Amino acid sequence: MNGIHDMGGMHGMGPIEVREDERPFHADWEARAWGLIRAIGPFGSTRRRNFRYEHEILPPAQYLQMQYYERFIKVLVDRLLEAKVLTQAELNSGRADPASPRVTPRVTPANIAEQLARRRSLRRDDVRIRSKFKVGQRVRARNINPIGHTRLPRYMRGHLGTIVSDHGVFDFQDTDAQGYTLPDRPQHVYTVSFTARELWGDAANPRDTMHAELWEEYLENT
């Protein structure tokens, strides 16, 4: 979707604020929020919406104003409500409904290390598909404007680039308008380079380049 999250190339976002004492967490609640998200494990339906899409559909002003961990918590709460394992009344009171079922945590101090170390690769080494494009080939990023989740940034759409590398076959991540991943569509993912001048015009530095990894169906022949 053409949302606020797709902000590459936008102006007016202000100066970059760098803290001298960068730590993983700057407040206790940030640490607890992150820990909670990693510690909760699976719940509710297995038909899960795309986590990133759920951030992207936040109203733009809210998206910009919320902190990273705050957005995570917001999406987690929405999911818990939707899965009906949490109610609005419980959130309002801060207490679990005494009548609600009690379960045993799936993620424990004993298995959390294994959970955190687990690889979650989308690469499909089991699928053999011939690549449509070759390294060095000129391609154009398609001008598409899907309403669901997509990984083709706006600033690259319609522009000419060059295939730099082929990373093999990966599961496609684009979703429908509800945020559910599109049906099985594994395809090659390429790193594509674009010159700064192609993307931003003649005022850009003639040497500089921008790269992204793009699924094959984002690309077309020139």
Place this chain on the structure above:
Amino acid sequence: MLRQYLRRTLFMSNAADKPVGRRGFLRRAAAGAAGIVATPQITSANPANQAAQDPGHQTIPSDVALRVKALESILVEKGMVDPATIDAVIETYESKIGPRNGARVIARAWVDPAYRKRLLADGTAAIAELGYGGSQGEHMVVVENTPTVHNLVVCTLCSCYPWPVLGLPPTWYKSAPYRSRVVIDPRGVLREFGVALGDDVQVRVWDSTAEIRYLVLPERPLGTEGMNEEQLANLVTRNAMVGVAKVSRTRGASA
């Protein structure tokens, strides 16, 4: 007016333990409270417009900490979460998974040409040799800075970052100013970070749009020939491995 308003309040709220403007607090409280109640609606009223009408005459503490606390206690009561597991996650990201890991990879590449070659050819496998890997490091690509090439990493669409080697991303990396500007004005961003590049240097920006995560292999500073691997690792900063800094012979790894 909206933009002015956002500029005044928004970026101050990046740091949780820094005072946020009065209007920022009000706005956060308003949007936050609404946030936990309502499922996001694309068509909902613009919260910034509502907040702009707030008189802002008093200071209200940010409620996000309270909301997180309440959520944790509800989920613990239900048995969905063990607080000890949360502690273990925090402990892991505060002391085990962080930029020290990446610094060891870089130092090894500086002292061992064969390792450097493997690292550039297959980042994931070479990083795994040092014992690092897992979530958000499944497909690593290492890009090398040279006297004529400077690499810079971003995720414009969210905040993707190579956790196993760099830990959780710093606030600035996740911020709208960095994500929006680094692709259109990389040299301006680098200047802001104190890195001035000549016109003979090519800047390559890597936008982590899919499943590849990037680590920058910075240039080894001159005058470090006598240093051992551990001493070299102490020079390597997080910012240098994202590409917004160079490694200095004298500066310690504070970031």
